[in-house]
Amino acid sequence: MDSEKLIEMYRQMLLIRRFEEKAAEMYMMGKIGGFCHLYIGQEAVAVGAIAAIRKDDYVIASYREHGHALAVGTEPRRIMAELFGKATGISRGKGGSMHIFDAERNFLGGHAIVGGHIPLATGVGFAINYEGKDQVVLCFFGDGAVNTGVFHESLNLASLWKLPVIYICENNFYGMGTAVTRAMAGPEMYLKAKAYDIPGELVDGMNVLEVWEKVGKAVERARHEKIPTFLEVRTYRFRGHSMSDPALYRTKEEVNEQRKRDPIVTFKQKLIAEGILSEEKFEEMEKEIKAIVDEAVEFAEKSPEPPEEWLYEDVYA
Ligand SMILES: Cc1ncc(C[n+]2csc(CCOP(=O)(O)OP(=O)(O)O)c2C)c(N)n1
Numbered sequence: 001m002d003s004e005k006l007i008e009m010y011r012q013m014l015l016i017r018r019f020e021e022k023a024a025e026m027y028m029m030g031k032i033g034g035f036c037h038l039y040i041g042q043e044a045v046a047v048g049a050i051a052a053i054r055k056d057d058y059v060i061a062s063y064r065e066h067g068h069a070l071a072v073g074t075e076p077r078r079i080m081a082e083l084f085g086k087a088t089g090i091s092r093g094k095g096g097s098m099h100i101f102d103a104e105r106n107f108l109g110g111h112a113i114v115g116g117h118i119p120l121a122t123g124v125g126f127a128i129n130y131e132g133k134d135q136v137v138l139c140f141f142g143d144g145a146v147n148t149g150v151f152h153e154s155l156n157l158a159s160l161w162k163l164p165v166i167y168i169c170e171n172n173f174y175g176m177g178t179a180v181t182r183a184m185a186g187p188e189m190y191l192k193a194k195a196y197d198i199p200g201e202l203v204d205g206m207n208v209l210e211v212w213e214k215v216g217k218a219v220e221r222a223r224h225e226k227i228p229t230f231l232e233v234r235t236y237r238f239r240g241h242s243m244s245d246p247a248l249y250r251t252k253e254e255v256n257e258q259r260k261r262d263p264i265v266t267f268k269q270k271l272i273a274e275g276i277l278s279e280e281k282f283e284e285m286e287k288e289i290k291a292i293v294d295e296a297v298e299f300a301e302k303s304p305e306p307p308e309e310w311l312y313e314d315v316y317a
Pocket residue numbers: 064112113114141142143144145146172174175176241
């Protein structure tokens with residue numbers, strides 16, 4: 001991979017981190033309502049995976065999706081405005097944190113029901129084949145979603161119908177306060193791919209290059225051979241499940257141990273060691289990103305509330 005692309009991956013991870021730190025601050029100030037699930041610690045998964053696809057491919061994710069939206073290129077100010085519930089938000093202020101959509105960039109949400117979007121991704125894969133196209137779908141979900149029925153139904157059909165979908169489980173070892181080992185029989189979940197006769201692989205989600213490489217191989221298989229893949233990407237969220245979770249179900253030692261694997265810090269060390277970026281360049285990037293995030297907040301603050309009439313639009317009954 002050329003230096004420019006490596007630097008861009010770092011920049012995206014840093015943007016996600018700083019954007020969400022600011023979102024947390026705004027949440028604490030009462031500027032953001034509803035639920036808000038941060039992606040801090042997991043940035044390498046969305047960034048590495050999305051770096052492996054084309055602009056016209058599809059991405060669909062759970063409610064922990066600010067990072068995926070930023071990685072596909074959705075403007076930070078439109079995401080921040082959505083968190084603020086403003087009319088200029090990417091979902092017109094009617095979706096909030098869990099429902100970021102960007103049709104222009106084939107980003108299909110933002111879904112609050114655990115596992116609910118896995119069959120949607122499967123359907124998009126079907127549509128791609130039906131129309132004779134060669135796009136692929138990246139479907140991101142948590143470890144908790146692997147226990148839902150629709151996960152298994154989807155892998156079954158994707159395998160039988162040869163759908164170009166890459167199912168990406170972001171295993172952060174907890175579903176809310178419940179450890180995977182307490183909730184899942186057979187927690188080596190990548191092995192479950194075998195039951196559906198599709199490739200399954202374990203990926204280090206703290207290593208952005210490994211994510212890029214392994215998702216890249218799955219994308220090639222999906223695009224050219226119509227073979228779906230299930231990847232278990234092991235990662236960790238450094239914050240609680242949502243902004244209202246004090247995360248008392250895990251020890252400080254555990255979190256501190258995981259923080260040593262911070263994907264942004266370790267990638268920065270790598271880029272410095274290989275002489276790709278200097279400390280000064282990193283400083284510059286920090287400043288540039290701070291300006292983007294500050295501007296996003298200013299834009300959100302100044303934007304109008306959605307008008308009342310919008311309550312009756314986009315409603316299906
Ligand atoms: C069908 C359904 N059941 C329960 C919930 C409540 N809920 C929200 S998030 C969550 C945990 C999901 O954990 P995981 O899939 O590991 O994703 P993570 O939050 O770790 O990213 C639960 C149970 C829900 N949103 N949908």
